[in-house]
Amino acid sequence: MHLLRRLEKKLSHKTTTGLIVLAMNLTFASGALQAEPVSWQQIDHPLIRAAQFDLMLGDPFDALTQLKADELQGRLTGSSAHLQLVLGGMYLAFGSHHKAAEIFEAVGNSDQPQHLRELAWLRLAQVQHQRQQPDKALATLGRISADLPSQPQQERLLLTAMLLMQKQQFKEAVVYLRQLGQKSLVQQLSEKSVWATYGRFNLGVSLFRQGAEKEGIDLLTELGEDAVETEESRALRDKANLTLAYHYLKNNDPVKAQTYFVKTRLQGPMSNKALLGLGRAYSAKQLHKKSLVPWLKLVKQNPSDPSVQDGLLAVPFAFGKLDAYKQALAYYQQALASFKKEMEHVREAEAAVNSGILVDQLARVVGNQAESERWTLGELPNSPGGRYLWQLFATHEFQETLKNYARLRLSMGKLEEWSSEIDENQGLAPQHRQKLMKKVASLQGKVIGMVEDLQSHLKVLALEVLDSRKQRLVGYAGEARFSMAQIYDYAAKRWGDR
Numbered sequence: 001m002h003l004l005r006r007l008e009k010k011l012s013h014k015t016t017t018g019l020i021v022l023a024m025n026l027t028f029a030s031g032a033l034q035a036e037p038v039s040w041q042q043i044d045h046p047l048i049r050a051a052q053f054d055l056m057l058g059d060p061f062d063a064l065t066q067l068k069a070d071e072l073q074g075r076l077t078g079s080s081a082h083l084q085l086v087l088g089g090m091y092l093a094f095g096s097h098h099k100a101a102e103i104f105e106a107v108g109n110s111d112q113p114q115h116l117r118e119l120a121w122l123r124l125a126q127v128q129h130q131r132q133q134p135d136k137a138l139a140t141l142g143r144i145s146a147d148l149p150s151q152p153q154q155e156r157l158l159l160t161a162m163l164l165m166q167k168q169q170f171k172e173a174v175v176y177l178r179q180l181g182q183k184s185l186v187q188q189l190s191e192k193s194v195w196a197t198y199g200r201f202n203l204g205v206s207l208f209r210q211g212a213e214k215e216g217i218d219l220l221t222e223l224g225e226d227a228v229e230t231e232e233s234r235a236l237r238d239k240a241n242l243t244l245a246y247h248y249l250k251n252n253d254p255v256k257a258q259t260y261f262v263k264t265r266l267q268g269p270m271s272n273k274a275l276l277g278l279g280r281a282y283s284a285k286q287l288h289k290k291s292l293v294p295w296l297k298l299v300k301q302n303p304s305d306p307s308v309q310d311g312l313l314a315v316p317f318a319f320g321k322l323d324a325y326k327q328a329l330a331y332y333q334q335a336l337a338s339f340k341k342e343m344e345h346v347r348e349a350e351a352a353v354n355s356g357i358l359v360d361q362l363a364r365v366v367g368n369q370a371e372s373e374r375w376t377l378g379e380l381p382n383s384p385g386g387r388y389l390w391q392l393f394a395t396h397e398f399q400e401t402l403k404n405y406a407r408l409r410l411s412m413g414k415l416e417e418w419s420s421e422i423d424e425n426q427g428l429a430p431q432h433r434q435k436l437m438k439k440v441a442s443l444q445g446k447v448i449g450m451v452e453d454l455q456s457h458l459k460v461l462a463l464e465v466l467d468s469r470k471q472r473l474v475g476y477a478g479e480a481r482f483s484m485a486q487i488y489d490y491a492a493k494r495w496g497d498r
Helices: 002-031 046-057 060-072 080-094 097-108 114-130 134-141 150-166 170-180 183-189 194-209 213-224 231-250 254-261 271-284 288-298 306-321 325-355 357-367 386-393 396-424 430-495
Strands: none
Touching (some): 080 097, 080 114, 097 114, 150 194, 170 194, 194 231, 213 231, 231 271, 271 306, 288 306, 325 430, 357 396, 357 430, 386 396, 386 430
């Protein structure tokens, strides 16, 4: 009987609450965006702290369901503002950003203490930014009348600058980015603040855009020489060096470009671009033999990378400049073979996308990750076409659609689990059982329809990227054939009579 009462209590409170939460989430799932961090400071209520801990360790849906159940049962009195901020953060983590926005706006318009209201405005502005509503986000940020605590303040400054840059207002963006880089502000978080690092990078780019080239170069140079510890900071340092390198290359200064290319790590995410650019710097100085060193290393990398594909054409070009036409022809033939093989892989990927296999594999990968790692997707599935979606997965639209799709698949599993619990629990009153089963059936129908819609949208996005890759490969193959024809023509004119 004790077990039966526990199950009945679970079904009457948490499961019913879960159905309500899931229904609200389904209403807003198609607009999901990347969740932003929520400030947990000054949270004293043990149940809110417990839910926060569950969110950080596990499934945000379970944490949200438990917290909503506690709220409905009246266990969270006296903690309304903190509760709403935490609930907003949980809705963000689960993907219900419309619901989170409603919560943050309500807190912002309430009579709660100013620091809580202004934190709510910041979170609302972040959601609006991710919804591509820059004017609304800037207006929301304008409602913050005082400085926030250190980390939220840095988020506020960087977000404001990003929104202004998005509107091409680079001069105004620089004002906020300079504040973000102020020594006194950075020290509040420590010298290693990632927000300040992002701000410095964006400030350098903004200065370039508004014509303050020297100041932008100085800032990016400083960032490119920083001693950093985190992978995120190292990637930003590489990006700063590459930005400078390609700037100088574009402005016909290959000597300076070379100095920045060699500062980029050869094991990081920017390594292929660095190898390609370094070879171009040597080539611009007519040092074609030296250009072959980075390019020959580059073409040994994954041929699905566009930089590697550029390298496959750069190597025979260099051999041609060295009058090594036999080697040039051999490498052009190698490039054509590689392009042909890649075209076959792209077509296999199209078939996997059209069949739904690839999308389902992606959803399983992100759905099976621990919450602390979820949505980072350290590696794509080892299947036809998986490696071609890195570029696509980096886009906000695809990430959020995939997250929604994975969440809905997980929700389908929860609905099946709840349906079984309801069916097996003999202690439920028939009327209550019928009511719960009706809710489950209704939600199952909604979930199935939304899963189909999202899967169709993911297919469209993936096929667009794959078609773009096909067109690129066709262009590369045409360029390789044309260059080979030029070599044959040159050989015929020079040695044809011998």
